[in-house]
Each structure stands twice: as structure tokens, then as C-alpha cells.
Amino acid sequence: xxxxxxxxxxxxxxxxxxxxxxxxxxxxxxxxxxxxxxxxxxxxxxxxxxxxxxxxxxxxxxxxxxxxxxxxxxxxxxxxxxxxxxxxxxxxxxxxxxxxxxxxxxxxxxxxxxxxxxxxxxxxxxxxxxxxxxxxxxxxxxxxxxxxxxxxxxxxxxxxxxxxxxxxxxxxxxxxxxxxxxxxxxxxxxxxxxxxxxxxxxxxxxxxxxxxxxxxxxxxxxxxxxxxxxxxxxxxxxxxxxxxxxxxxxxxxxxx
Amino acid sequence: xxxxxxxxxxxxxxxxxxxxxxxxxxxxxxxxxxxxxxxxxxxxxxxxxxxxxxxxxxxxxxxxxxxxxxxxxxxxxxxxxxxxxxxxxxxxxxxxxxxxxxxxxxxxxxxxxxxxxxxxxxxxxxxxxxxxxxxxxxxxxxxxxxxxxxxxxxxxxxxxxxxxxxxxxxxxxxxxxxxxxxxxxxxxxxxxxxxxxxxxxxxxxxxxxxxxxxxxxxxxxxxxxxxxxxxxxxxxxxxxxxxxxxxxxxxxxxxxxxxxxxxxxxxxxx
Numbered sequence: 001x002x003x004x005x006x007x008x009x010x011x012x013x014x015x016x017x018x019x020x021x022x023x024x025x026x027x028x029x030x031x032x033x034x035x036x037x038x039x040x041x042x043x044x045x046x047x048x049x050x051x052x053x054x055x056x057x058x059x060x061x062x063x064x065x066x067x068x069x070x071x072x073x074x075x076x077x078x079x080x081x082x083x084x085x086x087x088x089x090x091x092x093x094x095x096x097x098x099x100x101x102x103x104x105x106x107x108x109x110x111x112x113x114x115x116x117x118x119x120x121x122x123x124x125x126x127x128x129x130x131x132x133x134x135x136x137x138x139x140x141x142x143x144x145x146x147x148x149x150x151x152x153x154x155x156x157x158x159x160x161x162x163x164x165x166x167x168x169x170x171x172x173x174x175x176x177x178x179x180x181x182x183x184x185x186x187x188x189x190x191x192x193x194x195x196x197x198x199x200x201x202x203x204x205x206x207x208x209x210x211x212x213x214x215x216x217x218x219x220x221x222x223x224x225x226x227x228x229x230x231x232x233x234x235x236x237x238x239x240x241x242x243x244x245x246x247x248x249x250x251x252x253x254x255x256x
Numbered sequence: 257x258x259x260x261x262x263x264x265x266x267x268x269x270x271x272x273x274x275x276x277x278x279x280x281x282x283x284x285x286x287x288x289x290x291x292x293x294x295x296x297x298x299x300x301x302x303x304x305x306x307x308x309x310x311x312x313x314x315x316x317x318x319x320x321x322x323x324x325x326x327x328x329x330x331x332x333x334x335x336x337x338x339x340x341x342x343x344x345x346x347x348x349x350x351x352x353x354x355x356x357x358x359x360x361x362x363x364x365x366x367x368x369x370x371x372x373x374x375x376x377x378x379x380x381x382x383x384x385x386x387x388x389x390x391x392x393x394x395x396x397x398x399x400x401x402x403x404x405x406x407x408x409x410x411x412x413x414x415x416x417x418x419x420x421x422x423x424x425x426x427x428x429x430x431x432x433x434x435x436x437x438x439x440x441x442x443x444x445x446x447x448x449x450x451x452x453x454x455x456x457x458x459x460x461x462x463x464x465x466x467x468x469x470x471x472x473x474x475x476x477x478x479x480x481x482x483x484x485x486x487x488x489x490x491x492x493x494x495x496x497x498x499x500x501x502x503x504x505x506x507x508x509x510x511x512x513x514x515x516x517x518x519x520x521x522x523x524x525x526x
Contacts, residue, residue, distance in 0.1 A: 149347045152315055156341045157364045158334055167360070171351040249350040249392060 033218040045219040046226060057227040060205040063120055064192040064235065067127020068185060074128065075135030076177070083143040083169070084161070093140075100133035104191060108198040123195040123204070130191035131184045138180030142173025175250035178243040185235040193228055205231070260324070261416045261448035262289040262312055267321030269307050269474075280473035281307040285321070287467060287476065289448055291415070294439075296451045296459035296466045298504065304474020305452045306420055312450065313341055313418050326415045337365050339416040340409030340447075344424045346401035348393035354404050355380065355389040361411040379407040382441060399430040406438065410445065417442065417449045424454065432492075435461055439487055456508070460500045461487060468507040478507035 019039045025031070026038040033041060046053060082092040104126050111122035146168055154164050196206025205228045212221035243250070269282035282304045289295050297305035310316045311323060314330035325333035333339060340361070348357045355376045362372035380386050383403040385396075393401055402422055409417060423431045439462060442449050453459050459466045460482055468478040482500045484491055491497055 147345075147347065149343050149345045150349070152343070153341070153347050154364075155315060156313055156334060156339070157337070157361050159364055163364060167364075168349070171349065174351075247351075249394065 034216060037219045037222050041219040042222045042226060046223040049220070049223065053223060053227050056203070056205055056208050056224065057231050059203045060189065060192050060196065060228070061231045061234070063123045063196070063204060064127055064188040064231070066120070067124045067192060068131050068188040068235075070124060071128035071131025071188070072135050072181065072184065075132045075180075076139050079136050079139035079143060079173075080165075082140055084165075096133060096136045099129060102129055104130060104194060105198065108195050108200075112199045118201050120201070122200060123192055126195040127188050127191040131188050134180040134183040134187070135177070136180075138176045139173050142176025143169045145176075146172050174247045175243075178239065178247060178250070181239050182236065182243070185239045186232040189228065189232040189235055259290065260288050261291050261293065261326060262287065262450065263322070263324040264288070264308075264312070265322045267308070267311060267323060268319045269304070269311060269316070270319045273319060282311070282318075283473040283475045285474070285476055289416075289450060291448055292446050293465070294442060294449045294451065294463045296453055296463040297469060298453055298456065298459045298466055299469035299474075299508070300471055302471040302474070303469040304471070305469050307474065308469075309418055309420055309450060309452050312416075313339060333416075337361065337412040338414055339418050340412065340414040341418045342402075342405045342409045342420070342422045344421040346393070346398075346405040348401055348404055348408075350393055353390050353392060354385065354396070357393060357404055358408045358411055361408060365412055375411065376407075379410060380404075382410075382444075383407045383437065399426050399434060402426065402434065403437070406441070410441065410447070413445070415448065417447045419449065419451045421452055421454065423458065431458070436487070438462065456501050456504050457492070457497075460484075460497060460504060461492060466500075466504050468504060470508075470510070477510070480504050480507055 022036075023039050026036055031038075078092055078096070082089045107129070108122065108126055111125055115121045143165075150168055151164070154168060159167065192204070193206040193209075196204035197210050198206075201207070202211065205224050209221050209224045209228075212218070212224065264285060264287045267282055267285045268280070271279045271281060285304070285308060287295075287308070297308060299305050307316070311318045312325055312330060314325075314334040317330075323330050326336075326338040328336070328338070348354075349360070352360070355373070358376040358379050359372045362375060367375070377386065377389060380389050383406060385400060385403055385407070388396060388400065393404065396404065402425075406422065409419075423434050426434060435458060438449075441447075449462075451459070451462060461484075463482050466480040466482060467476055468480065469475065470477045480500065480503050484494075484496055484500065
């Protein structure tokens with residue numbers, strides 16, 4: 001327990017010192033808010049607009065969560081197809097790499113034109129595209145990086161490919177999946193926010209940050225950035241908790 | 257039913273046949289293992305002992321020759337769960353409890369839950385790991401993990417036990433304890449055992465017969481009978497034991513007279 005407390009305090013202390021130094025810099029140098037607003041200003045803006053902040057945060061979190069789920073499902077599905085069918089393997093991997101290289105900033109306005117102006121769909125799609133790659137790569141790796149001796153064991157037991165998938169490949173891929181998800185979850189929030197930044201409905205953190213900055217309301221823009229950080233962290237922590245529950249054996253020394 | 261647990265005749269295994277990197281792993285190997293017999297395969301790396309075991313297990317197929325396992329083709333024997341296998345690595349699944357690892361072969365053979373649970377606990381009793389049934393594999397020592405792997409290999413009560421250096425990664429003390437345990441289990445279940453090892457004393461202590469193989473190309477050069485009777489604590493220090501160890505060592509060095517004409521065919525011992 002004591003060791004735990006010792007782990008928690010140093011980052012909090014450093015964070016507090018950082019904010020203090022920031023505040024001091026702004027006050028002493030008399031920096032204007034468009035250059036760098038003081039933490040105190042960001043904080044008061046945040047608290048006095050709390051319900052709007054929460055509402056906006058939830059909108060973006062919803063977009064990010066939808067895109068995360070969709071991108072994850074597609075990533076898992078295609079990784080399984082690539083593992084199972086040799087023909088698809090050589091086809092799928094370059095395509096996956098291609099998807100990873102899609103410039104989402106350029107794609108967003110194009111997708112926005114394809115859907116209704118009030119639609120959330122283009123943003124969800126953008127998020128899904130960003131999420132897909134880390135999930136696909138990690139799950140594919142987990143499904144294929146199976147110890148040969150365990151494959152031989154299952155062959156000696158006359159297991160069908162489907163049984164091997166269920167008994168060995170999928171559990172083996174779980175820790176890999178969570179490695180991918182830990183990258184993908186905060187990325188989903190960023191992708192959703194970036195997608196909101198470039199047009200579409202005037203909802204969500206990205207839209208509000210762009211609008212606030214355009215209206216020289218820098219304290220508000222920064223307050224939304226704080227909300228974005230909180231949402232991103234929440235996504236990461238939820239993933240971490242899921243990982244703990246789902247793969248208690250991960251990180252242990254392998255028994256094989 | 258065949259009187260042999262394993263019957264192999266004129267078996268060849270050639271990798272990359274016809275290609276420039278062709279390797280002959282087994283050349284004209286013949287071997288009969290009687291029911292209930294304990295036979296060790298010994299020889300330097302690359303002598304084909306593991307390949308022979310894998311051919312018997314139908315993890316790879318022979319290029320030429322006949323192999324019968326429990327009176328059927330190796331493929332049929334594998335599909336029928338006629339043999340159990342254990343490797344140098346315990347190869348336990350980390351996400352399953354010890355008990356559920358032992359249950360794996362029963363699960364794949366379609367046993368219902370209650371029956372396979374009872375059977376797994378019975379097997380864990382036999383390898384003296386009953387108290388660890390609900391532990392995770394990574395909570396166990398190497399020797400304990402290997403005992404779980406042996407329990408798993410015996411799950412379907414197979415005719416034949418195939419073991420590929422199962423004690424290779426264990427320390428000497430654990431190893432000797434495991435050898436006694438294995439003899440006790442094999443004796444109690446009447447299972448025939450084919451045991452691949454690098455260790456001469458291990459082969460001699462465990463086996464009724466030690467099959468000596470030599471590389472390039474992999475073939476059987478000698479078969480040493482080990483008439484030691486029931487093993488006990490004194491066996492390892494007996495003169496007969498040392499004589500047998502010497503005989504195997506001489507055979508490995510190629511000094512002893514090969515058994516049978518051409519060396520590959522085994523003498524039929526009673």
C-alpha cells in the first residue's frame with residue numbers, strides 16, 4: 001500500500017509544480033491570453049461553463065466510441081480472415097498499410113460532402129479508419145505468433161482449424177489486442193476531434209475549439225482542450241481496466 | 257489387434273526431396289515396440305530420433321515405409337487419441353487453470369464437463385498436484401508444469417505415450433524424481449512409452465530397451481537390452497546399471513558390435 005502511495009504522489013507533485021510555473025510565467029511576463037492563457041483563466045472558464053463542457057465532451061466521446069467499436073470490429077474481422085486464408089494474407093496487409101496512410105485531414109471534407117450536414121457518420125468513419133490499423137496489426141500478430149509446440153500439441157489432438165482458433169489463437173491474441181487497443185483508444189478521441197475540426201455539425205470538441213479560437217475566446221478554447229485530454233485519458237484508463245480483467249495472465253512469465 | 261504398440265518397417269524420411277537442400281533424416285528405420293514396453297531413443301543431435309517420434313505421432317509423414325500405431329495408420333491413431341504426447345516444453349495454456357489444461361484433450365475428444373473434470377482431478381492426483389488444480393500454470397515450477405503436461409498426455413488413457421525430451425529442461429534432482437514418477441505411472445497404466453532423450457543414464461534407468469541412433473543419415477545402429485528388473489533407489493548405483501550405461505555409451509561411440517545385419521533391423525527380443 002505504501003509503495004502505491006509513493007507511486008501516485010510524484011506525478012501529482014510534478015503536475016502541480018508545472019501548473020504553478022505556468023501561472024507564474026503568465027503573470028510575471030504579463031502574457032496575453034492569445035499567446036498563452038493562465039491556468040487560472042482556463043480553470044474558471046472550465047467551471048463556469050461546466051454543463052456545456054460536459055455535453056461537448058460527451059458528444060465527442062460518443063463519436064470516438066462509435067468509431068472505436070466499428071474500427072475495432074473491422075480490424076479483428078480482417079485479421080482473422082488474413083490469418084485463416086493464405087490468399088487474403090498477401091492482399092490484406094498492403095491494403096491495411098494503405099488505410100493507415102490515408103490523410104484523414106484531407107479525407108474529412110470529402111466525406112462530409114458525401115453525407116448529410118448534420119450527420120455524425122463521416123466523423124465515425126474517420127475515427128474507424130484511424131483505429132483500424134493498430135487493431136488489425138496487433139490482432140493479426142497475436143493470431144499468428146503462436147508457439148509451434150502448442151500447434152503441434154493441438155495437431156496431436158486432431159483439433160480442427162476452428163478449434164485451434166478458439167482454444168489457442170484467440171486467447172493468445174488477447175494481450176496483443178489490448179496492446180493495439182491501448183494505442184487505438186486515445187487515438188480515436190484525437191481522430192474524432194480532428195474530424196470535427198474540419199466542418200460538419202457545430203458540435204463536439206473539435207468544432208468548439210475552432211469556433212472559440214476564431215472568436216478570440218482563448219480561455220474557452222483551452223478549456224475544451226482540457227476536456228479533450230480528460231476524454232482521451234478516460235478512454236485509455238477504461239482500456240487498461242478491461243485489459244486487467246480480460247487477460248490476468250498477460251505479463252507473466254510464459255509457462256511454455 | 258496387433259501385438260505391437262508401434263510397428264515401423266523400412267521407414268525413410270527425406271526433407272526437400274529432389275531439391276538441392278535435400279536432407280535424409282531417417283534411412284531404412286525399423287522398430288517394434290511391444291505393448292507395455294518402455295523404449296528410449298538416444299543419439300546425438302540430428303540423428304532423427306525426434307523425427308521418428310514425430311512420424312509415429314503423425315506430426316509429419318514418412319517418405320517411404322510402413323508405420324503402424326496401435327495396429328492402425330498413424331493418422332487414424334492420432335484421430336482416435338491412441339497416443340498421448342509430451343514435449344520438452346510443457347506447452348501449457350497460460351489462460352487456463354492447471355485442471356483445465358489437463359482437460360484439454362478430453363474437451364477435444366468430446367467428453368462432457370462433469371466427466372472430464374473428474375478425470376482431470378484423478379490425473380492430477382496421480383502426478384500429486386491435486387492441490388494445484390485451480391492454480392495457473394505460471395504459478396508452478398518447471399517440474400510441476402512438466403507433471404501437468406504428463407497428466408495431460410495421459411488424459412484419454414492412451415495406449416502409447418510419446419515423449420520428446422520431456423525432462424530436458426529440469427535440474428538433476430527433479431529429473432530423477434520425475435523419472436521414478438513416470439515409471440510408476442507407466443507401470444500403473446500399462447502404457448507403452450517411446451522416450452526421446454540425450455541422457456544415457458536416463459535412457460538406461462527408464463527403459464526395457466535403448467535404441468541407439470546415429471546421424472547423416474539418421475538410422476538405428478544398436479539396440480541395447482536393459483535387464484534391470486524393477487527400478488528402485490539402489491538401481492542407479494548397481495553394477496548392472498553401470499554396465500548398461502557403458503554398453504549404451506560404447507554403442508553411441510560406434511565401438512560396440514551392431515545388432516543384426518546392416519544394423520538397422522531390430523533383433524526380436526522376447
